[in-house]
């Protein structure tokens with residue numbers, strides 16, 4: 586795509602107790618985070634250690650709440666549905682009205698984001714490009730969504746949604762999903778080979794897999810650190826996301 590790609594988003598709020606019915610302000614705060622993070626205009630880029638600053642990249646991808654629903658009528662880009670289910674998991678039940686959730690809007694034309702209560706410490710999950718249409722999109726724990734309302738530290742800077750949309754646009758975890766081994770790859774050339782996930786907020790340098798002296802790129806959105814510790818995508822990660830929008834997900838931006 587040329588210029589900037591603007592992705593229409595529908596947020597499906599699926600709530601059981603009223604506190605889970607997140608406010609419009611909380612939803613807006615998440616959209617703001619996405620538009621800063623994906624354009625590399627987030628104000629915490631100063632957290633990137635000096636040897637890595639040359640890898641910081643602007644994806645030219647932006648997000649907006651849909652203004653037209655699937656029938657062509659005006660919409661806020663938000664649906665709100667009460668459910669009997671007290672909690673959802675990785676099994677996609679939140680994505681279907683038949684199982685206590687909400688059906689997606691056409692997944693070729695909208696990025697569907699389901700927000701609700703998740704169990705088992707799950708912050709969110711995503712479907713990679715090329716999967717079944719009826720479950721395409723990302724799911725985010727309400728307390729890991731946005732920066733206000735129910736958002737709770739240390740996952741209260743909206744980075745779970747940034748991370749999950751990274752997967753949705755074809756990014757793998759930066760450590761290569763091989764446990765703590767050094768043979769897995771994220772298929773991205775400019776990220777250092779990394780052992781396993783990082784948690785919390787590591788100190789620089791964090792060396793693994795003989796990747797010294799600079800070590801892991803633990804400030805990357807596709808690691809598992811706290812929200813305040815993940816602040817950037819790299820040039821080659823951006824190339825993968827842009828390629829996804831130019832191929833598998835091209836209808837999203839046309």
Ligand code: ARG
Pocket residue numbers: 706707708709710740744745746748808809810811812815
């Ligand atoms: N899928 C990951 C999980 O649920 C999301 C990790 C997001 N990390 C973050 N700091 N927000 O564990």
Ligand code: ZN
Pocket residue numbers: 748752758
């Ligand atoms: Zn992930």
Ligand code: CA
Pocket residue numbers: 760761762763764765766767768769770779780781
């Ligand atoms: Ca690894």
